[in-house]
Amino acid sequence: AYYSEKLKQKLFNFDDEILKPYFKLENVLNGAFTIAEKLFGITFKEVFDIDKYHEDVQTFEVLDFEGELVAIFYSDFFPRKGKRNGAWMTSYKSQAVKNGINERPHVSIVCNFTPPTETKPSLLTFNEVTTLFHEFGHALHGMLANTTYPSLSGTSVYWDFVELPSQVMENWCYEPEALALFAKHYETGEIIPQEYVEKIKESASFLEGMATLRQLSFGILDMTYHGKSQTIADVKAFEKQAMEGTSLYPDVAENCMSTSFSHIFQGGYSSGYYSYKWAEVLDADAFAYFQEKGIFNKEVATKFKDNVLSKGGTELPMELYKKFRGQEPKADALLKRAGLL
Numbered sequence: 001a002y003y004s005e006k007l008k009q010k011l012f013n014f015d016d017e018i019l020k021p022y023f024k025l026e027n028v029l030n031g032a033f034t035i036a037e038k039l040f041g042i043t044f045k046e047v048f049d050i051d052k053y054h055e056d057v058q059t060f061e062v063l064d065f066e067g068e069l070v071a072i073f074y075s076d077f078f079p080r081k082g083k084r085n086g087a088w089m090t091s092y093k094s095q096a097v098k099n100g101i102n103e104r105p106h107v108s109i110v111c112n113f114t115p116p117t118e119t120k121p122s123l124l125t126f127n128e129v130t131t132l133f134h135e136f137g138h139a140l141h142g143m144l145a146n147t148t149y150p151s152l153s154g155t156s157v158y159w160d161f162v163e164l165p166s167q168v169m170e171n172w173c174y175e176p177e178a179l180a181l182f183a184k185h186y187e188t189g190e191i192i193p194q195e196y197v198e199k200i201k202e203s204a205s206f207l208e209g210m211a212t213l214r215q216l217s218f219g220i221l222d223m224t225y226h227g228k229s230q231t232i233a234d235v236k237a238f239e240k241q242a243m244e245g246t247s248l249y250p251d252v253a254e255n256c257m258s259t260s261f262s263h264i265f266q267g268g269y270s271s272g273y274y275s276y277k278w279a280e281v282l283d284a285d286a287f288a289y290f291q292e293k294g295i296f297n298k299e300v301a302t303k304f305k306d307n308v309l310s311k312g313g314t315e316l317p318m319e320l321y322k323k324f325r326g327q328e329p330k331a332d333a334l335l336k337r338a339g340l341l
């Protein structure tokens, strides 16, 4: 990690500090709202009469074009004492139909960004920008839900399908047409230079071949353990054999791969670790459809909303995906995006 970071600096010669002024939190959030409006026809209006658990929390009414309530959206962006690290989406109330009434959801995204100071607004790293879009994608899945039962609503889908709406939203962060909407210098208002956009794109696939193999090896090891009932006499030999086809470098004898891979034994993955990579296949293939027709194409967005975002877990993921895309997902778009094709 140390040397790859050094190499990255040398090859691309730019870092977070150069980009941060273009990513003022308010602008990025408004960018996400504008993109959701262009794609799915919903608008966000901040409201001040909703009870909230902390003064940092902002509340928004989400309306459709007819002015009907779609959801209440909460955001909670800054760290504070007692708040958990990381970023996530959660819902306080799921969408459901009760006594003939379509109860609209209350959805929240929570992050831990650098708070503003008296002289400087909250400026995000590019990684934080994609994090915001990621959680916002989960939030859209919750907010646009339109099912009968709360247990099948929004993000209540199979494990390997839940990251499609979140990861697909990240793709807009790399598109000049989308960046022009929100990536404006917080002091000068200048739109992020094309040169920086190119660098963001180029550096996104830096060492992607290695990362891909690594991710595949984890998924394969997990499935090899949990795929069938078996007696394992020698963990090291078992692990080595399972990962042979995806290992680039000679094995380090002292490496305790299996024992340190907590996801697959205590994290609940148990043969589901592959879903990280599978979600990338889905999101790249889905976004390729947008790119083909235009990243703000209403028709594709509506198909995505009607067949994926609104359906929750009411149908099998592959059926929903095919209704959206017209065909099963292929890995080509992911390989291309990763610079491997």
Ligand SMILES: [Zn+2]
Pocket: 134, 138, 163, 166
């Ligand atoms: Zn996620």
